[in-house]
Amino acid sequence: MIVTIAGEKKEIEQGTTVSRLLVLEKVQTPEYVTVAVNEQFVDSPLKSERVLKEGDQIEFMYFMGGGR
Amino acid sequence: MKITITKEVYQQIVDHCRNCFPLEGCGLIAGHEVPGGKEIVKAYLTKNISESRVYFTIDPEEQLKAVINMRKEGLIPLGNFHSHPETSADPSAEDRRLALDHRACYVIVSLSDRLPVVKCFHVTKINDENNVVEDEVEVV
Numbered sequence: 001m002i003v004t005i006a007g008e009k010k011e012i013e014q015g016t017t018v019s020r021l022l023v024l025e026k027v028q029t030p031e032y033v034t035v036a037v038n039e040q041f042v043d044s045p046l047k048s049e050r051v052l053k054e055g056d057q058i059e060f061m062y063f064m065g066g067g068r
Numbered sequence: 069m070k071i072t073i074t075k076e077v078y079q080q081i082v083d084h085c086r087n088c089f090p091l092e093g094c095g096l097i098a099g100h101e102v103p104g105g106k107e108i109v110k111a112y113l114t115k116n117i118s119e120s121r122v123y124f125t126i127d128p129e130e131q132l133k134a135v136i137n138m139r140k141e142g143l144i145p146l147g148n149f150h151s152h153p154e155t156s157a158d159p160s161a162e163d164r165r166l167a168l169d170h171r172a173c174y175v176i177v178s179l180s181d182r183l184p185v186v187k188c189f190h191v192t193k194i195n196d197e198n199n200v201v202e203d204e205v206e207v208v
Contacts, residue, residue, distance in 0.1 A: 007139050028193075032168050034128050039136055041128070061131050062169040064148045067092070067123030068160035 070105035085151035094150040098143040147172035
């Protein structure tokens with residue numbers, strides 16, 4: 001099935017979860033990454049349960065902060 | 069890597085950081101990837117939810133709204149900016165540690181002198197350590 005990941009259309013297998021997608025996309029330090037599907041955040045505990053669907057739009061957003 | 073930034077966006081970023089002073093100001097940058105570099109054509113001025121003179125955190129809700137807007141406008145997220153109200157425009161140890169996105173540009177605005185100093189960095193991973201590389205910045 002086709003989904004949009006960070007603005008790019010990609011084919012993924014049926015049944016792919018958000019957690020699995022983080023692995024497939026080789027997202028580094030996933031513990032610092034917030035995921036949104038169709039403009040809604042996916043709570044971290046639900047990443048392994050949330051199954052993606054055809055046409056979903058997924059954004060990975062790194063924590064953005066810093067300091068001295 | 070060469071980073072170009074429009075005068076208008078450069079001024080927006082500096083003004084926002086000045087308006088946030090003495091707290092750190094922050095926001096997101098968007099634009100295009102081009103051969104050999106990136107073009108910053110839009111800034112998203114966000115709240116520093118750390119409300120600190122030495123730390124910044126961009127609100128994830130604001131980040132998501134900005135990214136949605138970027139997609140609609142055909143822009144790509146390029147990274148973020150933040151200010152150092154009282155220190156140089158070089159990344160701190162914490163900035164380096166939290167530079168998690170290796171595709172991102174990290175713009176730092178120093179307000180420690182009369183005139184602002186703006187630098188841009190990206191990060192590469194060497195032996196599990198974040199190695200910070202300064203980019204050439206051109207205001208166009």
